[in-house]
Amino acid sequence: MKKEILRFSDVTYIYHTKRDETTAAEGLSFTVKEGEFVSFIGPSGCGKTTLLSLAAGLLSPTSGLVTRSGSCGYMLQKDELFPWRTIEKNIRLPLEIKKQDTPENRMRALGLAEKYGLKEFLQSYPSQLSGGMRQRAALIRTLATDPDLLLLDEPFSALDYQTRLNVTEDVASIIRGEGKTAVLITHDISEAISLSDRILVLTARPARVAHEHRVDLTEKDPLKRRKEAGFSLWFDRLWKELNG
Amino acid sequence: MKKERKNHSEEHLRYLGKRKRRAALVWSLRIGGLLLILGTWELVTRVGWADPFLVSSPTRIAKTIAGLYRDGSLFYHIGTTLWETLAGFAIAVAVGFGTALLLWCSDTLRAVLEPYLVVLNALPKIALGPLIIVWFGTGSRAILCMTVVVGLVVAILHMLTAFIATDKNKVLLLRSMGAGKLQILFKLVIPSSLPSFISMLKVNVGMAWIGSIMGEYIVSKAGLGYLIVYGGQVFKLDLVMSATAILCVLAAGMYFLVALLEKLIVKNEES
Numbered sequence: 001m002k003k004e005i006l007r008f009s010d011v012t013y014i015y016h017t018k019r020d021e022t023t024a025a026e027g028l029s030f031t032v033k034e035g036e037f038v039s040f041i042g043p044s045g046c047g048k049t050t051l052l053s054l055a056a057g058l059l060s061p062t063s064g065l066v067t068r069s070g071s072c073g074y075m076l077q078k079d080e081l082f083p084w085r086t087i088e089k090n091i092r093l094p095l096e097i098k099k100q101d102t103p104e105n106r107m108r109a110l111g112l113a114e115k116y117g118l119k120e121f122l123q124s125y126p127s128q129l130s131g132g133m134r135q136r137a138a139l140i141r142t143l144a145t146d147p148d149l150l151l152l153d154e155p156f157s158a159l160d161y162q163t164r165l166n167v168t169e170d171v172a173s174i175i176r177g178e179g180k181t182a183v184l185i186t187h188d189i190s191e192a193i194s195l196s197d198r199i200l201v202l203t204a205r206p207a208r209v210a211h212e213h214r215v216d217l218t219e220k221d222p223l224k225r226r227k228e229a230g231f232s233l234w235f236d237r238l239w240k241e242l243n244g
Numbered sequence: 245m246k247k248e249r250k251n252h253s254e255e256h257l258r259y260l261g262k263r264k265r266r267a268a269l270v271w272s273l274r275i276g277g278l279l280l281i282l283g284t285w286e287l288v289t290r291v292g293w294a295d296p297f298l299v300s301s302p303t304r305i306a307k308t309i310a311g312l313y314r315d316g317s318l319f320y321h322i323g324t325t326l327w328e329t330l331a332g333f334a335i336a337v338a339v340g341f342g343t344a345l346l347l348w349c350s351d352t353l354r355a356v357l358e359p360y361l362v363v364l365n366a367l368p369k370i371a372l373g374p375l376i377i378v379w380f381g382t383g384s385r386a387i388l389c390m391t392v393v394v395g396l397v398v399a400i401l402h403m404l405t406a407f408i409a410t411d412k413n414k415v416l417l418l419r420s421m422g423a424g425k426l427q428i429l430f431k432l433v434i435p436s437s438l439p440s441f442i443s444m445l446k447v448n449v450g451m452a453w454i455g456s457i458m459g460e461y462i463v464s465k466a467g468l469g470y471l472i473v474y475g476g477q478v479f480k481l482d483l484v485m486s487a488t489a490i491l492c493v494l495a496a497g498m499y500f501l502v503a504l505l506e507k508l509i510v511k512n513e514e515s
Contacts, residue, residue, distance in 0.1 A: 053416075056420045072420070074420035078413065080411070080417050082431075084436070097418060097421040097423045097431065151420075
């Protein structure tokens, strides 16, 4: 039995603005276990980002309970690399923030950067890198503090299609290579199928888990998985659930 | 952007040549235009189409400046104004930056002070002249105060806008790493506001000169603004023109220094 990394128990979140109050999530329950890659798909504006903010502890639920064991790293739609820092210094940023910028940790983070092909770019500035490379650097930055859980907020959606497939491939292999647990939110059904062990389909706002699937495709590699026979069946099924 | 100097193709060399020629053209037109204006000015006063008593002339300006230099007052006046301007500039920038930081830190304080800042910004600072004289006397201190007052609110508002415009996603990212307010300030808000800081400096160069010269108009015994007012009162337009010309050179020099600073510290921004 694998360890539980993240658990939402009956979570409700209401946010307030001057005009209105909006229930972003209601009675949301699920668990994520160690080593799993779990994707959430749902109609746009269904509160997916709220879900990640709750998981990261940036928001507290209005009611219910969010429990997370261990640290987490957050990866956003855009790479959000700081343009005035070199790639190396960008990667070290979370270490500085957490005051863990020790020689060992630094070596480990830079080791990751080298392992995943960023060595020659360490002294470059983000503006000198391609979009794909930048997103890779953002992932290494997320991994720098060795988090137990990765929270991925549509990290590929700002990339063009070709780059997107390549970066997805990259990220999948890095995450699997490092044995990380990951939660991905996306509106891209095929992306979810190509990456995940499990897919949770959310309802329109307020978000609740409508369906839960264990993806039974055998390939681990996202590109190969896209070519598997069962892929389109999964796509149709999820498409219907999302639009039905 | 990688630096590659050699192995340019013919076409690229032609392109570079074209750029160089264009830059040369722009510069020669700039200098030529200035010389043309100065020449025409000199000519019309020499042949009597314009009265040099009213419009002065380049040679008369040169003679006046040389005269000021000989009687030793040239650098005294320049020094007085320059000191007032630079000190006022430095104080306005430093206090403005600090105040903007405070306002960024506290939403409540910002909300409370916002209307006052808006009013102070709109207020013509020269209206404060009499008060400043009464409070700070008729010496350099009053002029320094005027310079600070003119630049301060602009500096605050400029920096506050920059601080508030910090990328929300980057703030979110830092918060997800567990960053506190101070870390967000030093790792993100201040570094990302550097380009705005430079543009604030540029604006405030102008503000500082307005402040010091305006201050000298109201109350002074020395300085370039004093020379201008005095020259106007006794109808020595050569003196007015000379002081104005020196001001142009000084203001340009100060702006140039800020632009140089910009080149040194603002690097690798996303284009």
